Amino acid sequence: MRISVVGCGYLGAVHAASMAELGHEVVGVDVDRSRTAALNAARAPFFEPGFEELLASALASGRLRFSTDIADARDAVVHFVCVGTPQKRGEYAADLRYVEAAVESLLEVLDPGDLVVGKSTVPVGTAARLADIVSGKVPGAMLAWNPEFLREGFAVQDTLHPDRLVYGLPNSADADTARARLDEVYAAIVAAGTPQVVTDYATAEMVKTAANSFLATKISFINAMAELCEATGADVKLLADAIGYDDRIGRKFLNAGLGFGGGCLPKDIRAFMARAGELGADQALTFLREVDNINMRRRIRMVELAREVCDGSLLGKRVAVLGAAFKPDSDDIRDSPALNVAAQLQLQGAVVRVTDPAAIDNSRRLWPQLDYADTPEEAAERADAVLVSTEWTQYRELDPVAFGRVVKQKRVLDGRNALDRDAWETAGWTYRALGRRAG
Template sequence: MSENTTPLKLSVIGCGYLGAVHAASMAELGHEVVGIEVDVAKAESLAAGRVPFFEPGFEELLRRSLDSGRLSFSSDMADARGAAAHFVCVGTPQRRGEYAADLTYVEAATASLIEVLGPGELVVGKSTVPVGTAARLAEQVAARVPGAALAWNPEFLREGYAVQDTLHPDRLVYGVPSLSGADTAVDAEKVLDTVYARIVADGTPKVVTDYATAEMVKTAANSFLATKISFINAMAELCEATGADVKQLADAIGHDDRIGRKFLNAGLGFGGGCLPKDIRAFMARAGELGADQALTFLREVDNINMRRRIRMVELARQVCDDSLLGKRIAVLGAAFKPDSDDIRDSPALNVAAQLQLQGANVRVTDPQALPNVRRHWSQLDCVDTPEEAAEGADAVLLLTEWKQYRELDPGSFGKVVKTRRVLDGRNALDREAWESAGWTYRALGRRNV
């Protein structure tokens, strides 16, 4: 076995969504991995093969990695001792009342890890952090543990595709000390190449750069995607004003290979735990650096995105004869995107709550997210199936484009509603099929027939 394919002992600090997937994936690659999670119940649950969130393919990966004997979980940081690389995978939520990222968990995890860190070992940041964080943490590591070092290796996981994105990423990015002005005996690139040996061998593109660039890659990528989504939603606003059709517009401009069709689906906009907080943290950090004018456009990106939710409520009122009071509304979808149970900053739930505040009787359904909805949005009425949600409904709103909702038969589904009105908040339904079955179809940015 060559040097670059030698299995390593690794630790993963923080076993939420990112950390748990990363830990199991590294074990799948052949390494000995210990996941460190301060939440004892979560650590025990993962150790027993119980998955605390929904992610396609992850449960099978977790159990396979546990059964191999290469993966374990602990709530004791001391169990991370002796690992060649320690991956910091804790959350960086938006600070309450501010745009900036809250680095409390990153700083606490790094401080605890330093207590057990040894010379020659590598701390690897994967959390999404403001530019400048890695350099500051690298100084702390070097000061406390001479001979240890820090690298930054941002993650690019898409919820619903996290296992695929970890084991078969479209690129690897290393922010290494040697390109960041730090003098260290640890060859960070070599260690990371050993960690990702199978991925590197597959020919995955690799960018080796300084800390600042590596930190910016994730936020820049998310800002670009958010901008593209908000661009087509801004076009949807113009389409509604002019009578144009945003889906056909997106198809037409998407044929230009400089633009591409991906992320040009007009609708309710983005949510979740990454894009909204990342673009806001990016703006906040630019302001701290005196470069706020460079990112002022992101404020409008954010505004356009939030306007989509308001517009969806207005459209629901319009189709319900200009009054939501007492109307029964079925909401299909609660997660911020399909193939996930994540309801953080969910546009669907935001719309559902606004409809209810304006007097509608709202019933929400979702294939995976209902336990989270019942836990955090107890004011909403949740039901298990689309048919239960739509029984006697004055209007049906598709707000998360789950496959089972896209494939509903509009003829049989129409038998349970009071009035066949559907609002396609994701431009995901076959308009012709629904209209042929007697439904009034409306969607954001689509021509009103």
């Protein structure tokens, strides 16, 4: 099929390359000339394992190209909208201007029978409104909503081998045609037996935000338990292990620590609350406000813990922060707990050095006031304390004996409960983590 992908950031670029990998002819369209130039040269503008290889393969096949001209999408019959929906400045609601602009631009190239497919995460009610615009301007053109469920670090796998496909279809005679078109796009994925959920616009729009809200709630739940563990002397890691054996609960996302960040969970739960308020159903999601509050408190508590470890004062203390990205296997620093904590430590007088395997360049651009190092050893030279703030494999596998020769004081703050506590304490380190007793 001939496919266009409007918006070639993280979501759109991965989707475009993946659609070409599935055998379609794809043009990715984006207003950012430097981004399209990099993509056409097989240079990934972000860090994502496996993506650069996929991009190079798709370009070499001749089935993929990128452009800044929406007119290049004219021959496509399916048009994916993959632009961002950031949080509005000064409020919780999602900013839909990029989605609206993308759909508006597509009106110039749509033909009757074409299908516009939204993948962006939007407030419920958006798809129905956009569908009216599309069919009103181009009679016979259709709109479907097909939410994405990408995990950063696993985006290629999640696109080519998703755990489900969700189709939000119009409540009209076009529904069967739209579904058949999507099944054709995803033919190889459907043939592999991937579960499909075929539903209305509103349900499809809610799936991503409901899923993210559930995950955020689970993370904040265990972090709330960490607060209680600190008050009672219990151990949150053992508590998580114990309740995680219950298959109704499960162990995933029960790792207490600095909490969640990134470009999805924080803004999605806030937009969910905002939209519920607009619909008069705000009481249904008031619990998400506390989920958000618990998450932000973890950052404050980590700074307090660092002060405790540094004998009651951070003034002049050298602190190495291992990790800048909000999660491992990513260079995404949006709403990064690691950088937020690093900045707070510096404001309280600490001499902070930050390192990360992938996110240093992004961090330098947005947080130039911090000092950076290329390696953990460089960051930790003569450090009074080391904070592991992103659970990169490189940091989990550090040799505590060799690493101990670099620092001034063997004091480690495990911000993700990711280290082998026994190994570090055996090597002479003072080990502290949120929700766990001091050694």
